[in-house]
Amino acid sequence: MSDYLHQEAPPATSTALHGEQVLQFLQVDTVPRASTARKASCSNCAMRAICMGGNLNDAERNRLDTVIHNWRMIRRGEALYRAGDAFQSIYALRSGSFKTVVAHQNGCEQVSGFFLTGETLGLDGICTERHACDAIALEDSAVCVIPFHLLEALCREMRSLQQHVHRMLSSEIVRESGVMLLLASxxxxxxxxxxxxxxxxxxxxxxxxxxxxxxxxxxxxxxxxxxxxxxxxxxxxxxxxxxxxxxxxxxxxxxxxxxxxxxx
Amino acid sequence: MSDYLHQEAPPATSTALHGEQVLQFLQVDTVPRASTARKASCSNCAMRAICMGGNLNDAERNRLDTVIHNWRMIRRGEALYRAGDAFQSIYALRSGSFKTVVAHQNGCEQVSGFFLTGETLGLDGICTERHACDAIALEDSAVCVIPFHLLEALCREMRSLQQHVHRMLSSEIVRESGVMLLLASxxxxxxxxxxxxxxxxxxxxxxxxxxxxxxxxxxxxxxxxxxxxxxxxxxxxxxxxxxxxxxxxxxxxxxxxxxxxxxx
DNA sequence: CGGCAGATTGACAACGGTCAATTTACGTGG
DNA sequence: CCACGTAAATTGACCGTTGTCAATCTGCCG
CATH class of the missing domain: 1.10.10.10 (Winged helix-like DNA-binding domain superfamily/Winged helix DNA-binding domain)
Structure with missing residues (x-):
């Protein structure tokens, strides 16, 4: 039952966040300013264990830092991106939560996913270079902006990162299969x-x-x-x-x- | 309506298959022998326009040929792979059709997709190194076997192929979003x-x-x-x-x- | 304190599920 | 080539879960 909606393969290191890490993380979170852009860094991010750099070593994570230039604040109810927007980046959710909404011509629309801290948004835009859904913040949130063409370039040099990106895409496919099973049966x-x-x-x-x-x-x-x-x-x-x-x-x-x- | 179930971004060259191509394709199709493995070649495949090598030039397609070693016949009702099987390859559907079935402990199971000629199977296995569903042939079918670690290696050298793989994964995500919308609304x-x-x-x-x-x-x-x-x-x-x-x-x-x- | 969005609860209707009876299609063997 | 047996498909009658409409309640924010 519990894995019908399975969002993401549980991280190998589910040893949680404690003490300093959480504080550090909250400090970042408590400087909310809409649309601010700031330098982001994976190397000292509290989410690094379950986020993009999950299976990278320190050296590799430093290289990942070079493509993650900044992070953005999104206020509750605002859109990180909308369906039809040109696709340029994927987003690692640093704090907060989002819903994604797919719409159809006749006006009907549906929530296609909820995203929590540490999860990745925007993968739907890769195939057409345009986003396929709206991503709306459910609370004031912060995302790391990862320009996708830079990430792709780095993937060509780093096998471990390439593998991580492929797994991330695949696990989104598996997650959605689970939702389909739930909805249908x-x-x-x-x-x-x-x-x-x-x-x-x-x-x-x-x-x-x-x-x-x-x-x-x-x-x-x-x-x-x-x-x-x-x-x-x-x-x-x-x-x-x-x-x-x-x-x-x-x-x-x-x-x-x-x-x-x-x-x- | 028609794109709720959208399976794959329509190929840029939807100029169809005619004359020689179709014949050549059918010739391949009419040598069915269960579990046979034969040398496959993208360069002269009738499906090349809508399959893996869609946006590759001739030189690039020749390089792709080096990782696609063979193809397999799967008889109607037989499984190409089953949930839990070790993941090694993805499969390009050369002829025939498949269904994929996701199951759950309590015995309930659901068809999660239908796959037609030219489409790609097996992407669900990347994230955990194990397949997440069964792929069952709906008729006698032929698939090209693409060892995924070889494909990954080639993606690190060929930007165009890397892009194609990313788009393929992403369009499977978008396809499933469409099915979710259909099932929910x-x-x-x-x-x-x-x-x-x-x-x-x-x-x-x-x-x-x-x-x-x-x-x-x-x-x-x-x-x-x-x-x-x-x-x-x-x-x-x-x-x-x-x-x-x-x-x-x-x-x-x-x-x-x-x-x-x-x-x- | 008022206004409003969100949440709860009830009564009733309808869409789709269940169970069952036939009919049709298909593959196998005589 | 036809007969048979089985799986698949069709159709009907009835029932239950979930949707619809409406009233009321709660909680939040200005």
């Missing part, structure tokens, strides 16, 4: 349970609590992602609460019985 | 219409008729892919026929009113 209860467990697992991989979640997205956005109406999401969460599986307080959800959720 | 009629139009567009890109389709998969497989039951697929096709949109004769479907299908 699970009922409403199972979808919501899978969603909660998926967020939980991703929080855990980042060293945060996997039992206390803060859902930054609305019920409507969850529903859109899961292919159901917001009322059904709300009803399902309420029922889970009545049954003692979770405790819901608005956007805060505590998972009280992970095993039972997994068995749904 | 369309009703049964719209899903079936989108499915037919998608197959039609892909046939057209390969120089085949886009009005006369031969659906090699069963109603159950279509239903699995579209997240609905086989009875609903069957009923929907029957109704489309009653309304004069299509003509159904078992696995043969003629699209009589493409515009109306698109407007559903």
């Amino acid at each position: 699970l009922n409403a209860d199972q979808r919501v349970a899978a969603f909660l467990l998926n967020i939980s697992a991703r929080q855990k991989a980042r060293g945060y609590s996997h039992r206390e979640l803060t859902l930054r997205m609305t019920r409507e956005e969850i529903g859109s992602y899961l292919g159901m109406k917001l009322e059904t999401v709300s009803r399902t969460l309420s029922r889970f609460q009545r049954d003692g599986l979770i405790c819901v307080k608005g956007k805060r959800v505590i998972l009280q019985d992970l095993d039972a959720l997994d068995r749904i | 369309l009703n049964a009629d719209q899903r079936v219409a989108a499915f037919l139009l998608n197959i039609s567009a892909r046939q057209k890109a390969r120089g085949y008729s886009h009005r006369e389709l031969t659906l090699r998969m069963t109603r159950e497989e279509i239903g699995s892919y579209l997240g609905m039951k086989l009875e609903t697929v069957s009923r929907t096709l029957s109704r489309f026929q009653r309304d004069g949109l299509i003509c159904v004769k078992g696995k043969r479907v003629i699209l009589q009113d493409l515009d109306a299908l698109d407007r559903i």
Whole structure:
């Protein structure tokens, strides 16, 4: 159940973030200024273990630094990019969270993914040189800007980086297969349970609590992602609460019985 | 509507296959022998315009030939690879068609894609070094075997090939986003219409008729892919026929009113 | 404190699922 | 070439889950 929505292969070093690293990370995060661009550095980034440079050594990470020139702040509700925008860079999420939204001519649109700290955005733009969806910040967020042609050039020189980029692309494919499975074969209860467990697992991989979640997205956005109406999401969460599986307080959800959720 | 299921960016040279190319292609196809391995060559392959070497020049294609050692016949119903198999190669579909199936512990499984001649299989295996799904031949088929580590090595030397591989991976991501949109926001009629139009567009890109389709998969497989039951697929096709949109004769479907299908 | 977006809950309807009965298509062997 | 057996497809009747519409409640921010 929990891996239907599997977002990303869990990092080999899931030894979490503690003490100094978190502080350092938060310092960066607490200088929010919309649209600011600043020098970014992988070498001393708290996310380096689970981000782009996951399987690189120090020397390699220093080379990666040369192509990651800066980072941007995106305020809640603002777009990092929009469908149709020219594709130039991919983005490593340094702090905050995003949703991606695919739209269709007739006006219908759907949330195609949620992205948490350490995950990578923008891969959809590579094939056509234009982004295929909107990426909207769910809270004030910071992203590292990685110009893709520079990354490609470096990939031609560094086997380890090339491998990482290929794995990143492939794991996005596998993640989406999981969502397809969820949408095509699970009922409403199972979808919501899978969603909660998926967020939980991703929080855990980042060293945060996997039992206390803060859902930054609305019920409507969850529903859109899961292919159901917001009322059904709300009803399902309420029922889970009545049954003692979770405790819901608005956007805060505590998972009280992970095993039972997994068995749904 | 038609691009919900968009499988692959339409090839720049959609000038189709004619005369000699098709004959040559069919010759290859008519030497089916299960599990045979033979020398493959991109340079004189009928699929070269829409396959791996799409944007390569002759010299580059010759270099690509050095990593594509052979091709394999897979009989209808047999697996090219199975979930959990060690990942070593990706596969270019030379003739025939495949379905990919993702499974889950509790026994439920879902068709995650259909692959036609010229399309590429196996990208799901890159991220974990193991395949994430089964690939099953829907008819006797032939695939070119492309050892991925050799392809990666060549990508480090050839910018154009590197770009092609990245685009291929990215377009698989975009394709799956389209399926997610379909599964989450369309009703049964719209899903079936989108499915037919998608197959039609892909046939057209390969120089085949886009009005006369031969659906090699069963109603159950279509239903699995579209997240609905086989009875609903069957009923929907029957109704489309009653309304004069299509003509159904078992696995043969003629699209009589493409515009109306698109407007559903 | 007021205004508003977001969330919850209820009543009812409808779309698609389930179960079952036939019919059709296909591959195998006589 | 036809007969048979099995898998696939079609169609109908009925039911349940989820969507729709509406009322109400909660929480946040100016």
